[in-house]
Amino acid sequence: MDFLFYNTKTGKKEVFKPKDPSEVKIYSCGPTVYNFAHIGNLRSFLFVDILRRSLKLAGFQLNQTMNITDIDDKIIREAIANHMSVEEFTKPWTERFFEDLKSLHVDLVENYPRATESIHDMISIVHKLIENGFAYEKDGSIYYSIQKFENYGKLSHIDVSGMKSGARYDADEYEKEDVRDFVLWKNRKTEDEKAWETDLGIGRPGWHLECSAMIRKVYDSGIDIHTGGIDLLFPHHENEVALSEGAFPEEQFVGTWLHCEHLLVDSEKMSKSKGNFYTLRDLLDLGHSLDAIRFHLISVHYRSKLNFSLKHLPESKQAIERIQTALTRLLKDSGYLTDSEVKRAILEIKKEVTYQSFSKVIVEFEEALKDDLNLPKALASVFDFVRETNSALDQETWSIDLKKEAVRVFQIFDSVLAVLRFTEPDVGLPTDLVQEIEMLIAKRAEAKKNKQYDIADKIRKELLEKGITLLDTKDGTTSWKKSP
Numbered sequence: 001m002d003f004l005f006y007n008t009k010t011g012k013k014e015v016f017k018p019k020d021p022s023e024v025k026i027y028s029c030g031p032t033v034y035n036f037a038h039i040g041n042l043r044s045f046l047f048v049d050i051l052r053r054s055l056k057l058a059g060f061q062l063n064q065t066m067n068i069t070d071i072d073d074k075i076i077r078e079a080i081a082n083h084m085s086v087e088e089f090t091k092p093w094t095e096r097f098f099e100d101l102k103s104l105h106v107d108l109v110e111n112y113p114r115a116t117e118s119i120h121d122m123i124s125i126v127h128k129l130i131e132n133g134f135a136y137e138k139d140g141s142i143y144y145s146i147q148k149f150e151n152y153g154k155l156s157h158i159d160v161s162g163m164k165s166g167a168r169y170d171a172d173e174y175e176k177e178d179v180r181d182f183v184l185w186k187n188r189k190t191e192d193e194k195a196w197e198t199d200l201g202i203g204r205p206g207w208h209l210e211c212s213a214m215i216r217k218v219y220d221s222g223i224d225i226h227t228g229g230i231d232l233l234f235p236h237h238e239n240e241v242a243l244s245e246g247a248f249p250e251e252q253f254v255g256t257w258l259h260c261e262h263l264l265v266d267s268e269k270m271s272k273s274k275g276n277f278y279t280l281r282d283l284l285d286l287g288h289s290l291d292a293i294r295f296h297l298i299s300v301h302y303r304s305k306l307n308f309s310l311k312h313l314p315e316s317k318q319a320i321e322r323i324q325t326a327l328t329r330l331l332k333d334s335g336y337l338t339d340s341e342v343k344r345a346i347l348e349i350k351k352e353v354t355y356q357s358f359s360k361v362i363v364e365f366e367e368a369l370k371d372d373l374n375l376p377k378a379l380a381s382v383f384d385f386v387r388e389t390n391s392a393l394d395q396e397t398w399s400i401d402l403k404k405e406a407v408r409v410f411q412i413f414d415s416v417l418a419v420l421r422f423t424e425p426d427v428g429l430p431t432d433l434v435q436e437i438e439m440l441i442a443k444r445a446e447a448k449k450n451k452q453y454d455i456a457d458k459i460r461k462e463l464l465e466k467g468i469t470l471l472d473t474k475d476g477t478t479s480w481k482k483s484p
């Protein structure tokens with residue numbers, strides 16, 4: 001079966017045909033690093049992770065990029081308020097973003113370019129736009145004239161007929177009803193604003209320019225897939241198309257546009273400005289585990305709204321436990337857990353198994369993902385297989401070889417889900433306890449980062465009382481062991 005994606009540009013599900021399957025080019029709008037990511041943001045990053053893992057499982061080789069927006073109106077405002085340079089202000093928030101990704105088992109992509117390191121690329125796009133007649137100067141700033149771009153509005157399907165000629169916007173974000181020329185390069189207004197001295201004048205880039213420039217910088221061409229949250233469709237992505245296709249009219253900018261729906265709270269979009277948000281740390285403080293959070297955020301299809309409620313997290317935890325319990329039984333029964341070198345044994349399964357016996361469930365799982373990343377459907381196959389495993393183990397109908405093959409099936413599932421455990425010491429302990437330990441370790445890392453060493457020490461002691469010894473390295477705690 002081909003890979004199918006719902007392409008926002010055409011409003012249809014289409015067969016995915018990358019220009020070069022040995023290097024699929026994917027760009028995702030990344031975080032603005034001025035605060036903690038909330039779980040709505042994290043949902044959109046987990047969607048990118050599911051996209052990546054599913055395409056990899058289908059055999060594509062990827063060259064993926066997620067930008068870090070480390071300069072925009074909000075960042076400048078906050079840096080000034082905190083008496084910091086933009087670099088000092090954004091550095092810890094960028095680090096936290098990567099910690100969140102690591103905690104949620106997000107597979108890192110190949111490139112994470114920073115906006116502030118791509119100024120040169122932005123300037124050259126503005127020059128191209130001036131050359132091609134799309135940009136004009138007004139009061140020291142440079143704007144994009146959307147009337148000059150014939151296809152303006154085609155991506156987000158907005159009606160541009162009421163558009164006011166020559167009306168402009170300096171702000172990075174605005175509403176759909178307010179279609180106007182947008183700023184490419186902003187003239188510096190006050191001395192304390194971060195600015196670059198360039199041949200366009202002293203100033204800074206507008207947000208929409210950043211992504212077009214970073215795509216050019218990394219790929220030097222158009223791309224196969226562009227992703228982002230649905231809130232970015234207008235004006236951000238519409239403006240990106242106008243920018244890139246205006247500057248490079250001979251190329252197709254993006255083949256497939258994918259947009260992830262919002263995470264809602266009480267039917268409203270979760271957002272920092274509304275104050276109705278949870279961060280990962282908030283949920284850990286409430287006693288929820290990272291695996292349950294990951295599972296919950298990925299288990300709803302990316303094109304459906306996810307109405308978040310704390311009460312769903314225990315359900316996610318139970319769902320993982322159901323899968324893990326069957327897998328742990330299987331690992332024990334197949335002899336992997338009695339092997340003194342479990343890790344080596346697990347690696348061997350990957351090589352030797354042909355998984356003919358379970359090809360049906362594997363095909364079902366893969367085809368659900370190929371059908372526009374239908375993870376809920378893929379999960380149905382996982383739970384069917386959990387039932388099949390439990391009943392085969394109860395009735396002792398599987399040979400040792402079949403059990404080993406079945407372990408491999410779970411490995412395939414987990415190459416996308418990333419919530420299961422295959423090796424000791426984890427599988428030797430109840431999943432509950434493992435999750436609690438990992439939650440405490442994450443809290444301790446957070447406390448250490450905030451220099452709350454008393455809290456960090458208290459957590460270490462609490463773990464010791466449970467018989468857990470932490471192995472700290474200079475990069476933080478990387479492992480732990482349980483005393484017999």
Ligand code: AMP
Pocket residue numbers: 029030031032033039040041042043044228229230231232260261262263264269270271
């Ligand atoms: P930001 O850090 O604000 O630039 O946003 C990063 C990503 O999170 C963007 O792709 C947004 O579209 C996405 N996003 C923001 N709020 C939500 C939400 N409530 N649900 C899902 N995605 C969101």
Ligand code: ZN
Pocket residue numbers: 028029030211236
């Ligand atoms: Zn973007």
